[in-house]
Amino acid sequence: MNLRNIDLNLLVILDALLTERNVSRAGERIGLSQSAMSAALARLRDIFGDPLLVRAGRDLVLTRNAEELIVPLKDSLNKIEQTLLRRPSFNPASDAxxxxxxxxxxxxxxxxxxxxxxxxxxxxxxxxxxxxxxxxxxxxxxxxxxxxxxxxxxxxxxxxxxxxxxxSDRWLCAVDAEHPDIADDVLTEEQFLQLPHLVYGIGTHRQLNLADQHLANAGIARRIQVTVESFLLNPFLIQGTRLVSLVLERAAKKIAATLQIKLLAPPHALPDIxxxxxxxxxxxxxxxxxxxxxxxxxxxxxxx
Known part of the structure; x- marks a missing residue:
């Protein structure tokens, strides 16, 4: 492939196509009409000897070759942009x-x-x-x-x-302020194991948070009654229930001030994050x- 025979503007078009995976949206992103984008896509397919985007139902999907182009292409374009737009300094009071x-x-x-x-x-x-x-x-x-x-x-x-x-931050147990089973603000190991738990899972695949991973690896089994993806919802969800939830102290203290919950030391040692x-x-x-x-x-x- 001889770069002298290639319009390097096509790389900008290719980046938009790989990002949007839609000819119309890619054109809107860089200010080109759909017909101009279609013509550019035809040229790119010819250059790479690959269809790059193929139709699957109503959508366009990337070929394997196109997937492998995403990272190196963005890196190259970013380096070019930084070279052309390099600034000797940054003034937060005025620069956009x-x-x-x-x-x-x-x-x-x-x-x-x-x-x-x-x-x-x-x-x-x-x-x-x-x-x-x-x-x-x-x-x-x-x-x-x-x-x-x-x-x-x-x-x-x-x-x-x-x-x-x-x-860094440490883990605490959050419970309702009027929890019927917990006296003297002390959560015993027996209570921790017997009470129902609300567990914070990371992402839609419900990856356990670090504290719950530690307990699972230690073979400590609890009765998990509720899982939630948002860490910040935990204190709100346990109000008025018998639920126990492991929370991080810095965030929990900010929220607990406005809620009827209390924070207790966990009966098991947990590693800080x-x-x-x-x-x-x-x-x-x-x-x-x-x-x-x-x-x-x-x-x-x-x-x-």
């Missing part, structure tokens, strides 16, 4: 930038709420997109769907992404991204 952060609702309450308040006052032209926690955090960074991922180090696992520790932020190396030296990471680190430091 857009950033995205993927995090759980727990991290959203504890870390992102004060971050948004800080940025709203200091950077009036900065837009922050807050995204839900992703099942595959590394792919979110690879494909540039998020600039920062906030994730417990225990879940993110071994990786080569730059990172910065933010905060350690939240960190991760980003793609492409953003390490960008002044705007550095400013955002410093603000997030500042928020976490003040909490500590």
């Amino acid at each position: 930038r857009t950033f995205s952060i993927s995090a759980s609702d727990y991290a959203g309450l504890v870390l992102l709420t004060p971050l948004v308040q800080m940025i709203a006052n200091e950077a009036p032209n900065v837009t922050i997109h807050l995204l839900p926690r992703a099942r595959d955090a590394t792919r979110v960074l690879q494909t540039n769907q998020a600039d920062i991922v906030i994730e417990p180090t225990e879940l993110f696992g071994s990786n080569e992404y730059p990172s910065c520790a933010l905060l 350690h939240e960190a932020m991760y980003w793609h190396p492409r953003h390490t030296t960008d002044p705007g991204h550095k400013w955002l990471r410093e603000k997030l680190s500042s928020v976490a430091k003040e909490m500590s």
Whole structure:
């Protein structure tokens, strides 16, 4: 393949097609008509010797070759964009930038709420997109769907992404303030095992949170009566019930102040969680991204 014979604008079109998987929406994204997009897709198919997008019912799906192009294509386009738009500095008081952060609702309450308040006052032209926690955090960074991922180090696992520790938190048991079976604000091991539990599951596949994973691995069986995907719903759901739920202290204390629940020490030792932020190396030296990471680190430091 000779690059001199290829219009490199086609790479922008290809990126839009692979992202949207729809010719009309891809055209709207980059300002081209549907006929122009169809003609460009025909040229791309000829260049790659592959249909790239094929029809499956009413939808278009990517071929295997097209799937493998997503990450390297985005990386290449991002590097070109950074080279052309490189800024020697970033002024939050005047510069207009857009950033995205993927995090759980727990991290959203504890870390992102004060971050948004800080940025709203200091950077009036900065837009922050807050995204839900992703099942595959590394792919979110690879494909540039998020600039920062906030994730417990225990879940993110071994990786080569730059990172910065933010905060740690411990697990407590949340119960109704007038729980009929718990006296003197002490939850015994027997009560913990016999009472019904509400369990926070991560994502639609209901992956157990770190505390419940620890108990399961230790062979501690409980009666799970309710599961919920949102960590922040836990305290609301246990009100007026006999349910017990494992919650993280920093978030639970913020919510418990307005609810009729109480927080108790668990009868079993549970490992703390350690939240960190991760980003793609492409953003390490960008002044705007550095400013955002410093603000997030500042928020976490003040909490500590």
